Amino acid sequence: MSAHTFILNGKPVSVDVEDDVRLLWVLRDVLGVTGPKYGCGLGVCQACTSHINGKAFNPCSVPVSAIQPTDEITTIEGLPATVGKDLHPMQEAWLEYDVAQCGYCQPGQIMAAVAKVRQARAAGHEIGDADFDEIRNICRCGTYFRIREAITAGAKNF
Amino acid sequence: MGAQGAAPQGDDESGRGVGRRRFLGYVLAGPTLVVAAQLGEEVLAPTEAQAAIPSLPEPADILDLTDLLTTAALPTSGLISIQLNTDGTASFALPRAEVGQGVTTSTAMLIAEELDIPLAQVKITLADARPELLFNQLTGASNTTVSTYTPIRVAAATARQRLLAAAAAQFGVPASTLTTAAGVVSSPSGQSATYGSLAVAAASQVTLQVGVALKAQSDFQVIGTAQNRIDALDIVTGRKQFAMDLSVPNALPTMVCRPPTVNGTPLSVQNLAAVKAMPGVTDVVTIATGVAVRAATFGQCIDAVRALQVTWAPGTEDNSSDATVQQELKAAELPLVVPPLNLLAQTVEATFTFAFASNSALEPNCAIADVRPGRAEVWAAVKAPIVAQGAIAAKLGLLPSAVTVHVVQGGGSFGRKLFFDAALEAAEISQLMGKPVKLMWHRTDEFRQGRTHPMSTSHVRATHALGQVLTFEQRHTSVATDFGHGLGEVITALVADLPVGDIGFSETIFELSQQTPYNFGVTTQLLSEVDKGFNTGSMRGIYSPNVRCAQELIVDRLAAGVGQDPYQFRRQTLKDPRAVAVLDKVAQLGDWGRTMAPGTAQGIALHPEYHSVAAMLVEIDCTPATTGRQIPDAYTGPRVTKVVCAVDAGLAVNPLGLQAQMMGGIMDGIAVALTSGMHLDNGVFQEGSWDNYFYTRQWNTPPDLQIVVMPPTSGTPGGAGELAVGAAMAAVACAYARATGTMPTSFPINHAAPLSFTPLPTTPPIPQSPVDGLPRAY
Ligand code: FES
Ligand code: FES
Numbered sequence A: 001m002s003a004h005t006f007i008l009n010g011k012p013v014s015v016d017v018e019d020d021v022r023l024l025w026v027l028r029d030v031l032g033v034t035g036p037k038y039g040c041g042l043g044v045c046q047a048c049t050s051h052i053n054g055k056a057f058n059p060c061s062v063p064v065s066a067i068q069p070t071d072e073i074t075t076i077e078g079l080p081a082t083v084g085k086d087l088h089p090m091q092e093a094w095l096e097y098d099v100a101q102c103g104y105c106q107p108g109q110i111m112a113a114v115a116k117v118r119q120a121r122a123a124g125h126e127i128g129d130a131d132f133d134e135i136r137n138i139c140r141c142g143t144y145f146r147i148r149e150a151i152t153a154g155a156k157n158f
Numbered sequence B: 001m002g003a004q005g006a007a008p009q010g011d012d013e014s015g016r017g018v019g020r021r022r023f024l025g026y027v028l029a030g031p032t033l034v035v036a037a038q039l040g041e042e043v044l045a046p047t048e049a050q051a052a053i054p055s056l057p058e059p060a061d062i063l064d065l066t067d068l069l070t071t072a073a074l075p076t077s078g079l080i081s082i083q084l085n086t087d088g089t090a091s092f093a094l095p096r097a098e099v100g101q102g103v104t105t106s107t108a109m110l111i112a113e114e115l116d117i118p119l120a121q122v123k124i125t126l127a128d129a130r131p132e133l134l135f136n137q138l139t140g141a142s143n144t145t146v147s148t149y150t151p152i153r154v155a156a157a158t159a160r161q162r163l164l165a166a167a168a169a170q171f172g173v174p175a176s177t178l179t180t181a182a183g184v185v186s187s188p189s190g191q192s193a194t195y196g197s198l199a200v201a202a203a204s205q206v207t208l209q210v211g212v213a214l215k216a217q218s219d220f221q222v223i224g225t226a227q228n229r230i231d232a233l234d235i236v237t238g239r240k241q242f243a244m245d246l247s248v249p250n251a252l253p254t255m256v257c258r259p260p261t262v263n264g265t266p267l268s269v270q271n272l273a274a275v276k277a278m279p280g281v282t283d284v285v286t287i288a289t290g291v292a293v294r295a296a297t298f299g300q301c302i303d304a305v306r307a308l309q310v311t312w313a314p315g316t317e318d319n320s321s322d323a324t325v326q327q328e329l330k331a332a333e334l335p336l337v338v339p340p341l342n343l344l345a346q347t348v349e350a351t352f353t354f355a356f357a358s359n360s361a362l363e364p365n366c367a368i369a370d371v372r373p374g375r376a377e378v379w380a381a382v383k384a385p386i387v388a389q390g391a392i393a394a395k396l397g398l399l400p401s402a403v404t405v406h407v408v409q410g411g412g413s414f415g416r417k418l419f420f421d422a423a424l425e426a427a428e429i430s431q432l433m434g435k436p437v438k439l440m441w442h443r444t445d446e447f448r449q450g451r452t453h454p455m456s457t458s459h460v461r462a463t464h465a466l467g468q469v470l471t472f473e474q475r476h477t478s479v480a481t482d483f484g485h486g487l488g489e490v491i492t493a494l495v496a497d498l499p500v501g502d503i504g505f506s507e508t509i510f511e512l513s514q515q516t517p518y519n520f521g522v523t524t525q526l527l528s529e530v531d532k533g534f535n536t537g538s539m540r541g542i543y544s545p546n547v548r549c550a551q552e553l554i555v556d557r558l559a560a561g562v563g564q565d566p567y568q569f570r571r572q573t574l575k576d577p578r579a580v581a582v583l584d585k586v587a588q589l590g591d592w593g594r595t596m597a598p599g600t601a602q603g604i605a606l607h608p609e610y611h612s613v614a615a616m617l618v619e620i621d622c623t624p625a626t627t628g629r630q631i632p633d634a635y636t637g638p639r640v641t642k643v644v645c646a647v648d649a650g651l652a653v654n655p656l657g658l659q660a661q662m663m664g665g666i667m668d669g670i671a672v673a674l675t676s677g678m679h680l681d682n683g684v685f686q687e688g689s690w691d692n693y694f695y696t697r698q699w700n701t702p703p704d705l706q707i708v709v710m711p712p713t714s715g716t717p718g719g720a721g722e723l724a725v726g727a728a729m730a731a732v733a734c735a736y737a738r739a740t741g742t743m744p745t746s747f748p749i750n751h752a753a754p755l756s757f758t759p760l761p762t763t764p765p766i767p768q769s770p771v772d773g774l775p776r777a778y
Helices: A023-030 A089-096 A106-122 A144-155 B065-072 B103-115 B131-137 B144-171 B232-236 B272-276 B298-307 B322-332 B385-396 B421-433 B443-448 B487-497 B505-513 B544-561 B566-573 B577-589 B655-675 B723-740
Strands: A002-008 A011-017 A050-052 A055-057 A072-074 B022-028 B034-038 B079-084 B090-094 B122-126 B179-181 B184-186 B192-194 B208-213 B252-257 B265-269 B281-287 B290-295 B310-313 B346-354 B366-372 B375-380 B403-407 B437-440 B456-465 B468-479 B522-530 B600-609 B612-621 B639-648 B704-709
Touching: A011 A023, A023 B298, A050 A106, A055 A106, A089 A106, A089 A144, A089 B232, A106 A144, A106 B232, A144 B655, B022 B079, B022 B144, B034 B144, B079 B144, B090 B103, B090 B144, B103 B122, B103 B144, B144 B179, B144 B184, B144 B192, B144 B208, B252 B298, B252 B421, B265 B281, B265 B290, B272 B281, B272 B298, B281 B298, B281 B421, B290 B298, B290 B421, B290 B437, B322 B456, B322 B468, B322 B522, B346 B544, B366 B421, B375 B385, B375 B421, B385 B403, B385 B421, B421 B437, B456 B544, B468 B544, B505 B522, B544 B566, B544 B600, B544 B655, B544 B723, B566 B577, B566 B600, B577 B600, B577 B612, B577 B639, B577 B704, B600 B723, B612 B655, B612 B723, B639 B655, B639 B723, B655 B704, B655 B723
Parallel strands: A002 A072, B090 B122, B252 B437, B375 B403, B468 B522, B639 B704
Antiparallel strands: A002 A011, A050 A055, A050 A072, B022 B034, B022 B208, B034 B079, B079 B090, B179 B184, B184 B192, B252 B290, B265 B310, B281 B290, B346 B456, B366 B375, B366 B437, B456 B468, B600 B612, B612 B639
C-alpha cells in the first residue's frame, strides 16, 4: 500500500492503495465516485471515460501510480464545474435531445463528446460525421444517432 | 323500487366521463390519500384478417404473447397504489423493471394525465418483489404499458375524484363545479387548494371502493405528447444509481473465476492459501459456478481471479462447435408438407442460419447480497423479482418471506435481466462467506459464460402460380431458449385455454408470438428445439427477428417471382390496413425505388407484433470503399446509410420514448444482420470483448435516420420494446441482397469469414486490464 495524491474534480485527494490498482477502482471502490462506469476493464467500451488534464481517457487502463499529484482528474460529476455552471453545455444538449435510455453508457459518452469536440477544434475544424465515426463508446441501447445530434448541438455552446 | 323508477346506472354520471364506462378504484386507509386499482385489463380485441387469398387466422393474429401476459394479470388479488403526499407529489412504486425502455417516464405520464398534476411532481420508484402480485411483476414481451395502461389511470382518477370531494367540502360548493389543473383544485368563485394541502383531508380511515371514469382520449394533455425521460438529469450528471453504484455497508467487490468451457464446474483449487493472501483479498470460496473472490477493489478481484489455479470438470457443451450445432438443428427440422417440385406452381425455397448472439447489456450481470442467518437482502435489476425471490430462498434454505429483493434500475436488459443469475450467485456467495458482497461479472465472462440468443435455422418454402402465393411454410429450428424466468409459469398456468392445441411450451410461445402478416394462402410456421446445454435467453425478441428476416427475404423473392415491385407486392398482400399505412409512409418518405448507385440499394420490410407494427426502409452501401474502411480493432463491412421507420403502436403514450425504442431496435437489427454473432468452438465462445463482438458502433450507425410515429389508431398502447429489431434486420438483409445481387443465408453476414480478431485465452478466464490509458488519451 502506498499513498497516491491527485486532484479529483477540483479538490486534492489522497488514497492509500496498491500501486497497480487501476484508477477506475480507486474512483469507484475507494473514493465512492460512481459516475464512471465499468463496461469491460479493457479500454474498449469507453463507459469509464473521464478526463485527465482536459483529455478523455479510460481510468480502467491506468494504474493509480501513473497519476501525478498535479494531474487533474475530472469525472462526469465534476464536468459542470469546468465551465462554472450547474450543467455543461454538452449535458444540456443531452437533455434537449433526450439521448439517454438506460443511461449506463452516458457519463462516458458525454465525457468523450466534450473531448472529441475539443480535439476536432485543435485540428482546425468543427466536429462532423468523420469525427463521430471515430467515437468508440459502446451504447448497447443504441442511442448513437441522438448522440450525434446532441454533440452537434452541444458543440455550438462551448 | 319498481323497474320504471330505477335510476339510470353508470353511463350518464355527471362530470367527466359522461356516457363512458366506469372503472373500479379503491381508496385505501392511510394518513394521507392513498388510492389503488387492480392491475390487469381485458384482452384486446382480435385483429381482423382481410384476405387476397385468405389465410386462416394464425394463433398470433388472435391472441399474441402480450395478450397472454395481460390475461395472466387479471386474476391477481394484488393492488397497485398511488400515495398523495402533503408536499403535493404523488408517489408510485411500479411493479416492473426499468432497464432503459422508459416505463418509469410513461407511467409518470399516465398518472400526471388523470390526476392533473405536473409530470415533475410524480415520483416513480421500482417496487420490491411482491409475491402477492403473482404474474403481475414480470417485465417482458414488451408488455408493461399494455397491461398497466388502464389500472394506473384508474388509480390516478380515483385520487383526483377524492381530492375534488375534499375541496368541495372545504369550499362548501358542489364538487361538480370544481376544476383541477397542475395539482390545484379551483372553484368558479376563485377559491383554490393545492393537492398537497388536501392530501390529509382526502385520506380515508377505511378502504373504500369507488367508481371512476377516465379521461376521453380527445381530452389528453400529457398522454401522446413528447416527454423527456424523468431520470434524464440524474443520468447526464452521473447521479443515477445502478446496482454497483449502491453503497451497502461492507458489501465489498466480488468476482468469480469461471471455467474455460460453457458450464464447466470447479473440482479443486490448488493455491487457495496463496490467493487468500493476495493484497486486498478477504475471502475465497468455491461455489456451483466457479470460485468466488471478495476484495477491497474490483481490480484486486481481477488479480485474484487470474491467479487462481482451478481444476475444472467438463462443461455441458465441450464437444460442440458452430458446425456440430448446425447439424443438430438440421436433424431436428420438422418436415415441410408441400412438395418442392410442383407441376402447378413455382417454388421459392431457402434455409437461413442465424449464429448465436450475445444479449449482454453494457452493465454486466451484477447484484449485491447480504445474507444473514435466517434472512437475506438482495439488490439487483431483475425483471422477474418474484421468481428470483423464490429461487434465492430455495438456494439459501430460507422461506421466500425471509428474502427481500430490491429491484434496482438496470443498465440495459435485452432479455438478459429476465434472469437473475447474478442475484442467485451473489446470495450463494454471501451465505458461504458470511459477509455482504457486491458481485460483478467480468465483460469476458458476459460473452463466454453469459446467456446467448440461441443459434437457429429457418427453412422457408413458398409456392406461387398466376401471380398469387398459394402456400407459405416456415420451419424454425433452434437451440432451446430458456424460459425459466417466470414467463414459463405464466404460460403453464394458462396453456389449457389457448387456441394452439396440444403442443409444448416453447412451441406455444412461438405460436403466440410469430405471425405472417401477408395473405399467402396456406400458411404454417412451426418450431422445433434441440440441445438444452447452453445458457440461453431472448434478445429483444425471442424468435421474431430471425423468423422475420427469413420471411422478408423470401417475400422479396416471391415478388420477383410474380414480377412485382417488392413494395407493391407487400402492400397488396398485407392483411392489416395499419401495416399498409406504415409501409406506405416509409415508401413515400424514403423515396422507394429511387435510382441507386452500383453497390448500394434500398430494402423495405415490416414487422407486426404485440398489437403494434413498424415498417423500415433502409439504404445500404456495400461498395469496396465502404466495406474496406480501416478502423483499428473493428469490423466495418457494409454501412447502412439511411433508415426511414414508421411505427404504429396503437397509441403512443410518449412518442419521444417510442422513437428512442425504435432507434435502439434499429441499431440491434443492423448488428444482427451484419456484424454481431458468436463463434462457438469446442464449448468456447470465441468472443470475449466488445472489440470481438461487433455490436453496432458509431462507424456503422446510419448518418440519416427518420422515425415517424403514426397518429393513434387503436386507442390503446401496443408493445414497442422489441418491435423494431425484426423489421430493421429484415430490411437490411433485403437491401444487402439487392446491393450485392446475392441473397444472404447466414447471419450475421460476416459470420462465415475468418475471425478478424485473436481470441482471448480461456485460462486465466479473464484478461488483465491494460496500462496504456494515458498514451491513448485524446
Ligand atoms: S471500462 Fe474502461 S473502457 Fe470499458
Ligand atoms: S443508454 Fe444504455 S448503454 Fe447507452
